[in-house]
Amino acid sequence: MEFLRPATWDEALAAKAEYPTALPIAGGTDVMVELNFDVHRPSAILDLNRVTELTEWTNDGSVVRLGASVPYARIISELSGPLPGLALAAHTVGSPQIRNRGGVGGNLGAASPAGDSHPALLAAGRDVHVEAASVRGTRLIPIDEFYVGVKRNCLEADELIRAVHVPVADGPQQFSKIGTRNAMVIAVCAFGFALHPKNGTVGTGIGSAAPTPRRAVEAEEYLQGVLAERGLWESGELLGTEVVQRFGELVKAAASPIDDVRGTADYRRHALAVMARRTLTWCWNDYGKQIRSAA
């Protein structure tokens, strides 16, 4: 097994071009588990830990460019203001040790439907992009198009994830995750929700309840319609039980879960509806308060 340790981003891209089957590793919180369990036996490992720019983030006021290796612990401590949904998701990742090592780049690279950041990224708006690069150049992949199958993403063999671009939150965001214990648990299912008052949209993200992380598009459209038609963005008035219920049902309908050792498909659908209702209610209550205090 080759062990490649590029010192710079350009060297990393060159190495990936030369060894397209090389498995990138940063925090190692996913890769090392798979190696230990003998699930993968990659021909080469590409260690990105010397490429320090991957652990940096910038915020231009409208978009956060989050380096692929920024650990979850720093997302929680440094970015819970601009990226509240992602920070809540980061709180639920593994243990303190895992949160010190793992980052969003690895979550995206593994593309597991159970990855905790995906629902938060999907909900964070239409303008979330994965910055993928190769010696051929750089492309920004819309997050919706990034996940293509169970543990598969749309990266080319010579591409590496450099960063993810996430719009700064312009409204409340929430994230909920079901696990069968109260910490250190892989999601049975998860749900991310965000209000985007600037463009009158809402965002959703479903985790662990379909072959890939996915949005609940009909639920988003339904809610956007209600909010627009009833002038609720302006009034901040209560949504009413019927709207909340309907939203939950549409989120549930958007999932296509399976039965596995972590939970049943029926339970996942049920829990998604509950989490959708609750996260919507929390976000909308916060939004309503903001509107009223601004008035």
Place this chain on the structure above:
Amino acid sequence: MATRTIQGQKNLQNINQASKDGIGGSPLRPDGNLKVRGEFAYSSDLWHEDMLWGMALRSPHPRANILSVDISEALKVPGVYAVLTHEDIPGSKYYGLEIRDQPVLAIDKIRYHGEAIALVAADHPETARRAVKKIKVEYEVLTPIVTEEQCLDPETHGYVHEPHEYKSHAYGNICHEQKLVSGLGVTDEVRAMADVIVSGDYEVGMQDQAFLGPESGLAVPAEDGGIDLYIATQWLHVDREQMAPVLDLPEEKVRLTLAGVGGAFGGREDISMQIHACLLAQHTDKPVKIVYSRDESFYGHVHRHPARMHYEHGATRDGKLVFADCRIVLDGGAYASASPAVVGNAASLGHGPYVIPNVKMHAIALYSNNPSCGAMRGFGAVQAAFGYESQMDKLAAELGMDPVELRQLNAMSEGDFMPTGQQIDSPAPVVELLQRAKDMPLPPPLDTEHLDVRALPGALSNTSHGEGIVRGVGYSVGIKNVGFSEGFDDYSTARVRLEVIGGEPVAMVHTAMAEVGQGGVTVHAQIVRTELGVEQVTIHPANTEVGSAGSTSASRQTYMTGGAVKLAAEAVGRALIEKGRRRYGWTHQDITLAGGKVVSESAGVLVPMVDLLGDEAIDLTREHHHRPTQAFDKETGQGFGHVQYTFCANRAVVDVDVELGLVKVVELTAVQDVGKALNPLSVVGQIQGGCTQALGLAVMEEIIVRDGKVRNASFTDYLIPTILDTPPIPVDVLELPDPHAPYGLRGVGEAPTVSATPSIVAAIRNATGLALNRIPVRPEHLTTEQPG
């Protein structure tokens, strides 16, 4: 005369103060800080120059015929020193804790998912892994026999072991059974005597011991043709008993030394890699180390028996129990392991700490193609307690009675009889334990004004901000035996040596006791300090150079090996005093040992031990046997079967998110009689640990097996409680001495594991109103698919 007495009293004031680190004190564990700092050497840290790494090929199928095994490609891998199959075993090809029914390496047949077929020794673990993958096995895959119905219909579904191969009283696919009848039994006439009858079917999933240190050890071939094995185990001598015939060596040439044990909980009672490492070492004449990976560990040790139970209880209108009828079916899996003893426990303890005039019981363990099950903390009493305590709550609800009062009304106490006919001849404060659990102040209600999500079900998973949360409270009490039962003489041996080292009297304790975390090493030193009046006590490494200490299980080590240490220390003390009498001609009848001196109550200090001992050591070995017990009658279950009984009562307080089915245990109170707390800090730690393991079984811990295949052999999906799942565990300890036991002590470690699970389930029932007849309780059981 008068002057001497005064002088003596003066001296004694200083000397007779008992050591604060003697019994009843709480000196800290010698290995505690090392373990917390990650510096403790576990068996997986063992190392030897030129050692090889051993690895096993395991079956991916639960049931199959092996048509051929081709090791030729594996042998060609550079760095491979040996590839062995059952054909290479020099001696007996079978082993087993109680019944030698398990092949060391599979012979023609596969009986469970993960059964070892062949072994590789190589110069690097990666080389060994590659070589294992090159072994070609041709299987004829068969439909596994996995359900109770399939097991009990061998004509249709076949036999796990061919009946002519049975090495015990097995029949059909029943590995062992125990019946019990007391009073009038349970007949239609008896049923007619009850005003109220409640019945229920209960199910317990397969719990794992989930110790953190995987099975590991190092086998070193010796010049005398024997072998030295450094091993994490629970009982050195019983390992040796099973190993020697396979290795074709006399027992004295198989020498075992205990290596650092990373948890056990019953999972190290059976042989795992011991024989495999020794076979490879014998074959290669090189040291061989084996360390299981985490997933291999899940295949490599036995689990707690899953159980299906049917209970029926009848009572008078005012709550007095009239009868109880029970059938317990334990899935023992492919090999017997400890199944017979687990069945004996389930049958004899399966009606709980209650006085029931008429009882019937039938307990069986099945042979199946599921993973083998055997010893785990609580040992047959855990499964039954979930059944009978669920029944008590059901009966209380039916009668409109308070569940604690119903239990107290029927609770046994000293002088009462077990359904086995054995009289309880030491304190059995069941009523008081329950009362104390009930009287403890309740935790404050959920603070909805200042919500901290960490305190809610789901915690930082952020599933509730107070929505859907309902609090529930539940109670339970349980009974567990201490020590090995049914006529088994599980004696312990201890050697105590007293000598002068560096101008001080120093005692050394040498036993073969496996320290697996129970705190025996701390307690042994405490006993010697108390008995010999010396401060400096060293603990010799545990090995087979001294006689058996029995198993570190059945809550027995402090009772049994602690008792042996007491006997040996007393003998050393008597020998020391005798030496003084011979030398100095003392005639005092009030001589004791204290503060490193020989002391007379009346005459004061007679001589410092240092002077009396000189260069001589006193070195004595003693065995401790508990009072004899009897086998249970096969049909009636009658017999003086158990050494001692132990009781624990619990109160659980839970918050349940009733919409999502998530549970947070808010508090888990335990009240337990320990007879005498030799080390109060360790006692509380044992009780809290036992409660936590019970919590795991109540709400999360289960090995998921589908069609004989283990689906979650990892800590990713086999969940054990984290600190956020572990509530405050207030512990109330009673010390009511048992006159039959050393110091009056009562084994501690298992009773809370037996009793705490049902209290948590009762609390969840209280919050949700659901029946909950299966554990662990999963979120879907509280929401979308309530079982039963």
